[in-house]
Amino acid sequence: MKLYWFWSTNPQKVRWALEELELSYDLVEVDLVKRENKQDWFRAISPRCVVPALELDDVVLWESDAILTYLGENFGSLWPSEPQGKAKAFRLMFLEAAAFQDPASTHFFNRVVLPSIGKEGDSERVAKAAKKLRPILSVLVEELGDQDYILGDFSLVDCAFGPWLSSIDLDDFPTLAAWRDRLRSRPAFLRCDFRY
Numbered sequence: 001m002k003l004y005w006f007w008s009t010n011p012q013k014v015r016w017a018l019e020e021l022e023l024s025y026d027l028v029e030v031d032l033v034k035r036e037n038k039q040d041w042f043r044a045i046s047p048r049c050v051v052p053a054l055e056l057d058d059v060v061l062w063e064s065d066a067i068l069t070y071l072g073e074n075f076g077s078l079w080p081s082e083p084q085g086k087a088k089a090f091r092l093m094f095l096e097a098a099a100f101q102d103p104a105s106t107h108f109f110n111r112v113v114l115p116s117i118g119k120e121g122d123s124e125r126v127a128k129a130a131k132k133l134r135p136i137l138s139v140l141v142e143e144l145g146d147q148d149y150i151l152g153d154f155s156l157v158d159c160a161f162g163p164w165l166s167s168i169d170l171d172d173f174p175t176l177a178a179w180r181d182r183l184r185s186r187p188a189f190l191r192c193d194f195r196y
């Protein structure tokens with residue numbers, strides 16, 4: 001299995017999932033700063049030239065949440081098997097892809113990526129994104145309830161959200177802050193060399 005990866009959030013979601021699943025994989029770094037993702041060899045794997053992409057056997061996957069869902073469905077662990085659990089997993093994965101990811105990546109880009117190359121983030125953009133994010137964070141509060149993890153037991157759905165949470169303000173969402181801290185202390189998370 002080959003994971004095309006950079007240290008940013010979406011590829012880290014998948015790397016962390018592979019570590020949690022204890023699957024062996026080769027990490028192929030695609031340096032976004034050097035624009036390696038725009039090279040023809042990578043476009044042939046990931047047509048939008050974005051990471052992550054995962055090659056396993058004769059399957060090629062891109063879109064981080066599709067990859068996580070595929071791993072859950074096909075490796076039979078850290079993924080629900082009964083209808084209620086699956087319904088919750090699917091709605092949260094689609095929520096992440098369709099609504100959460102965009103404002104979360106505005107936070108990450110301005111607070112982590114730009115400072116990493118010596119540039120200042122745009123606080124106005126972050127404030128606008130934070131406004132968009134609030135109702136989604138409220139949904140996550142409901143979904144998490146008083147459980148340790150979003151589906152109750154730890155699952156690949158936690159991997160979809162965890163890497164974003166360090167660049168988002170969670171002062172008004174204490175249960176999400178506690179969830180973030182719980183996720184960040186997992187041994188598999190710590191093996192992924194997170195820089196944020």
Ligand SMILES: N[C@@H](CCC(=O)N[C@@H](CS)C(=O)NCC(=O)O)C(=O)O
Pocket residue numbers: 008009010011032037049050051052062063064065101
């Ligand atoms: N929706 C995609 C987003 C992938 C994405 O935007 N990846 C970023 C890194 S986190 C990327 O490769 N950016 C390079 C670029 O846009 O040129 C996913 O979930 O995988």
